Amino acid sequence: MNTYDVIVIGAGPVGENAADRAVQGGLSAVIVEAELVGGECSYWACMPTKALLRPGHALAAARAVPGAREVTAERIDAAASLAYRDSFASHWKDDGQVSWLSGAGIDLVRGRGRLAGERTVEVVRDGEDPLVLTARHAVVLATGSRPTIPPVPGLAEASPWTNREAISAESVPERVLIIGGGVVGSEFATAFTDLGSRVTMLVRGERLLERNEPFAGEAVAASLREMGADVRLGTSAERVERGQDGVVRATLGSGEVIEADEVVVATGRRPAPPEGAPERVQVDEAMRVLDDDGAPLGWLWAVGDVNGRALLTHQGKYQARAAGDAIAAIASGRALDDAPWGAHVATADHDAVPQVTFTRPEVASVGLSAAQATERFGEQRVKAVDYNLGWVAGAAVFAQGYTGQARLVVDTERSVVLGATFVGADVGELVQAATMAVVGEIPVHRLWHAVPAYPTISEIWLRLLEELGRDSALTR
């Protein structure tokens, strides 16, 4: 009864996918979940944040078009927006995902799993004896990540909000202080400003979204300021405390004190392996966990945030498809297809990861930035071209005064695209074309024949190619 081909610990989007692929490959699978089936992504991250951000984006889109602008309000309706968010968090109930598991033929055990030995998982359950599960073929770790709280004196005691409290807020705080200028900080700053909070962001670095091309963070900071947020770059809190009056006070290096009703910590996440697993889970390209000598253990796998390769739902699910299929292949005596870009490896994790940050403007990127490409291949070999998105006919019709920018980064030696970044309203949908160009290593001269429909924002592709120049060495 308690023996399965595959045991997956963690029923986030990634664990669900790993179990599903194993079952589709003819194996039996059980998934162990300590909280809600669906994981961080479904209830406290991807889906509810995007739902919370959508009303502000939709209103801004309407207000940028004459004819629509005149019949729209200036602000979003906060209560309706929170209700919209609630529906996308399934009201923090997992019935829908539990029935999906059962339809997919995956058993569920509720409780906290720990590795108790080779192929053995002990599940600690509320009010019941621990349950010991045994795997015939594989145990898959899919336990995600947890937020980091920086060691700022007083911060941990000031009841800071992580993404969990921030995304499940029942009312809109008047003043919100956000520490961190990455994706989480920038998206929450946008959402709370839209909802009517007075937002202050403390950003340690010199710009927002430091992993992206510099113009991305600059555009988002400028827009947040225009929306009314106070974005402080190069600024850290020296001390934070929550007074008897419930007010949070953050003291800056300059001595200035910033008051807020809530403080949101958005300073990164770190992998959260289960008890009994190595603290730093190292995997090979097929997501097999490695021992101290760098050899695969053979029975233990790790997918999604827990392996630290790329903390994104889509990338974790991609790893899970590869790992689930690999486990099924090995179980049926087939060889692993583990050469780069094979069916059982996650090659794209390295240099072809797409990401969309749902700020206003949106930031959509894939692959290497110009700086990363130059560092890797040298200045001689890398060419980066920029174009103003607002100059594209489709963008001009899309919104009056559309502002945005795009960059294409090219390897001139191999004549392929290494990376692309788009910043502007609704650019999220542009990135998949760029991902295909990067992954498919489509020669730049062939891209000239991929004609963008007129007048769409995709015409940016033609403009970027023109900037590269058809007569250059990239032509053939």
Ligand SMILES: Cc1cc2nc3c(=O)[nH]c(=O)nc-3n(C[C@H](O)[C@H](O)[C@H](O)COP(=O)(O)OP(=O)(O)OC[C@H]3O[C@@H](n4cnc5c(N)ncnc54)[C@H](O)[C@@H]3O)c2cc1C
């Ligand atoms: C605010 C925010 C917004 C985000 N937005 C996006 C976005 O728009 N797009 C995107 O691609 N990514 C986004 N991310 C990242 C995304 O949420 C993660 O990459 C994704 O959730 C990882 O999926 P996972 O299945 O690996 O882990 P998780 O979703 O964290 O799921 C792990 C599951 O394992 C369970 N678990 C943990 N330990 C145990 C244990 N010992 N026993 C049993 N169960 C256990 C947990 O309860 C959880 O259900 C966002 C993150 C944040 C914080």
Ligand SMILES: NC(=O)c1ccc[n+]([C@@H]2O[C@H](COP(=O)([O-])OP(=O)(O)OC[C@H]3O[C@@H](n4cnc5c(N)ncnc54)[C@H](O)[C@@H]3O)[C@@H](O)[C@H]2O)c1
């Ligand atoms: N739309 C999306 O795809 C999306 C949205 C949200 C989150 N995510 C994922 O979730 C992960 C976590 O996001 P995040 O924004 O928390 O992390 P992040 O790594 O993107 O940004 C962390 C920020 O906190 C700052 N920071 C770190 N330590 C600090 C300290 N001690 N004091 C002050 N500032 C400090 C960093 O300089 C950086 O600006 C990311 O890897 C991201 O990929 C994705």
